[in-house]
Amino acid sequence: MEPLNNDLSQMKAKKLFTLFILHAFLTLQAQIPFVKERNHINLTEWLFAKGVHYNAQKINFNTSDWQKVSVPHTYSMDAINAMGYFQGEAWYRTQVSIPKSMANERVFIRFEAVGKEAQVYVNEKNIGEHKGGYAAFCYEITDFITPNTPVNIAVKVSNAPNFKMIPVDDNLFNHYGGMYRSVQIFSTPKTNISPTFYASSGVFVAQKEIKKEAATIEIRTHLSTQSATNSKINSKINYKIVDAKNQIVAQKEQILPPFKKDSLVTTLFEIKNPILWNGRKNPHLYTVQISLEANNKTDQIHQTFGLKTFEVTAEKGTQLNHQDYRLYGVAMHQEWKQTGPALSAEQHHKDMAIIDEIGATALRLSHYQHADLTYQLADEKGILVWTEIPFVHDYSGREQENAKMQLTELILQNYNHPSIFTWGLWNEVRAYNSKSEACVQLTEELNKLAHQLDPTRPTASASDRGIEGFMENITNLQAWNKYYGWYYGKYEDLGKWLDESHSKYPTIPLGISEYGAGGNIANQNNSIQDKPFGQNFPEMDQSLCHEISWKIIKDRPFVWSSFVWNIFDFSVAGWNRGGITNLNHKGLVTYDRTTKKDAFYFYKTNWSKEAVLYIAERRNTIRKETETTVKVYTNQPTATLWLNGKKIATQKLTSDINIIEFKNIKLAKGNNHIELKAGKLTDDVNWMLD
Incomplete structure (x- = not known):
């Protein structure tokens, strides 16, 4: 009788586990609003195997020795914990039953990001390949599945070096592998607001004119249909725009002519007495609800947006909504010691809460597209964002098309976030000989593309060279990474450089895209300094760097932006500096988020409106x-x-x-x-x- 009881127990446990997983699939909240609003399933439980596995997309492939993992997941934790890390191929597999509620609908699978390349198979069919480790991608899988029948999904991923993709090297940050952001399956009616237009929402809210008495906006909606009857039956779109208090400020119904496959609908709206998105002073958000009705079915999504004006001059620095607005803040990599880049929603919230606590008015997202939740939280908190593509440091001359694709994805997937004030095109990319070098030509092409995709925002770049150069000043905004007192010179030299540059180049706005110094909270002997490559980075010297640097920046309002490098310590595999291997120690907060360094409280005292009292050098016990x-x-x-x-x-x-x-x-x-x-x-x- 004992074996029978055990078998029954195992069957019950297996059934309960299956029910639990299904419940988790159906109830977990997706981070992407336009996915969450639709019938969706979160794909969290996967089987995983590192290395090359031929035909691992086959349904009957033997996975008995594969590891069970939960997505978000990375297979690159060795980059943090060891010298060097695995860079190569790996596989993920899962099986899911498409619910009856998705029958007679179009079904999609969406990955918020996979590091760095992904080949996706559904029931053994190759449905698409994506190259680029930081943007979302979405495929329709309607023709490859049957509702109420198990669907096998396999994803081959790789973080191996690829000189046809950006970034081409990992000298400045790790290139993590894995499905480190969320994955969802969701469904829509046969006629929908397209989710496959570069994996965006399909809806774009563009500012046309902003005046005190009224603002004119243009809403572009990408539509898609697979309905055979759509060419005969008129469809309609209902728009409703509400303010932050949920009061209707504009609405419209638009009858659509018959269309086939894909269509773009453009509509103008006027918002009277607009409330501007005004940074930390008042991050006011509007919401547009778009309902597409066709063949007695409705596809509906919401998009938040904000209205603002933004300009930079060489003399006055930054103006937001025609008022002086100092942009000072931090840069951020998106990774934790505990999980690498595979962050939970809770970790994203904590990171943004720390940036909010320090009182930053601006955030530079280095050096790639971050999770959508980060932009959402910046919208809500009123933190202006510089976001960029990973065209970083070096180039191969073969990455042009991929760089353009990653810029297109960055802009279209994040178009409606009012916190974003600029699209960053490159960081520390150097042209030594002429303007005919491949990196210069690519930058010019990227700059043109950015303005075609979004005429409302400026472009920016971050240089570690001189004021003038072959790469410099192609973008609308230029800023410089300056590490006086760390890699060269003295901390005080930053002021001299700013004053001399402002005098010599009075028409060029000057920004500081990076500045800072390493600080290890375990190093409390200031008499031993091994900067920048040794083993002793005293915490009090890091504080001194920021005390001097902030005084210099604060007293020069013509500096249009300044960003501390970095808010958090982050991993660089192979580094052996500051007493902890594989770590860049320039963060104001430790890699594990457990300790805010003295310099963090220095900035909180100067930037935040919160009352602060903090004894510095407290760990020098x-x-x-x-x-x-x-x-x-x-x-x-x-x-x-x-x-x-x-x-x-x-x-x-x-x-x-x-x-x-x-x-x-x-x-x-x-x-x-x-x-x-x-x-x-x-x-x-x-x-x-x-």
Whole structure:
């Protein structure tokens, strides 16, 4: 009887597991709004195998030794944990039953990103190939499936080097492999708002004119049909635009003439007394609901958008909605120590909450298209975004078509996000000889393409060379990566460079696309500095870099943008610097997100409206000298120091970068308790005098 009971138990457990997985498929929320609004399934449970597997797309292929994984997933964690990493082919397989609710509908599969190449098979049929590790792609699979019948999906992926794709090398960041963003199957009626137009929403909201009394917008809607009767029956689109309070500001019904296959519908709207998307001051979002009715079926999606004006001048810097608006913030790579690039929605929310907390007005998404949720959160928080394609550092001269495709995907998939103020075309790509070099010609072509796809936004690029050059100033906006005091010169030299450049080139707007210094929270001896390639990157030296650099930038309003490199430590496989291998230590927050470094609180004190009181150099817990300085970051008018329970002094804030220093504080031998008070705020540390 025991084997029978075990068999029954296993059958019940298997049934319960199947029900659980199906429930998870049907209830998990997709991150992409226009997918979430449709009948969809999240494909989270997969079988995985690394390496070359011939005919792994075959239904009867033996996967008994394959690993069970959950998507988002990467197979490149060795890039973080070891020197070097696997770069090559791998496979994912799953089986899913298409529900009856998708019968008589068109069915699609959408990948938000796969690193870096993907070949997709459905029931052994090769349905498409995508090259590029950061953009979404979507295929229709209606003809390859039968509802209520198991569907076998196999995906061959590769993160191997490919000189016909950007980026062509991984000198600056890891090229992770895997299905590291979400995957969904979803369905629509036979006539739909096209989800396969470069995997975009199919809806594009373009600003035509913005005045105080009214704004004119153009909504372009891409339609698709497989209905044999659509050529005989008129369809119609209903548009409804609401503001942030869900009040209707415009609506229209449009009767469509008969059409076959694909069609583009363009409609103009006027929004009276528009509320502008105004950064952190008021990130006001409108929402347009588009309902397409055809053959008694309705396909409906929503798209949020915002209205703004944006301009940059060499003298005044940035203006948002015709008002001066300083762009200062951070750059960000999208990866965690715990998961690599395979981030959950919770991790995305936490990252954006940290950027919001520091008070940044701008965010540079380096060096590739990020997850759609990142742009959504930037829209909501009012953080202006520089987003870019991975045309980085080096080039092969054979990546032209792929670079154009990745730029097209970046723009069309993110067109409606009001937070995006510029499309970035390259970072640290160098032309040494002439304007006829392949990288220059490609940049000119990319710049032209960007303006064709989106005439409303400027292009930008980030240079580590001089003000003038073969690559420089092709894009509308130019910024420079400057590491004075880290790779060359002194921290103070940034001010000299800005002033001399502004004087010599008065018509060129100057931006700082990167600046910063490494800082390891385990390195607290400032007398040992091995920058930029050694093993000791003291945290207090990183803080000094940012104190000096921010003072320089703050006092020069003509600097149209500035971005700290980087908000988070991130992995670069093969690096051996700063006491931790495979890591770029320039982040203001540690790679695992557990510790905000001193420099983070320096910027929070200067950028955020939140009250801040923070004792710097707090991790330098073993002191050798009897007399010490207690450095405090605060935006409060006064702060009071207490030592071992005794009030020592009160000081007023006179620094324009929010630093108070209590000098010549005499420590007692052994443990010392230092406490700071400012109004209702307190902070304290314990330092040992050795």
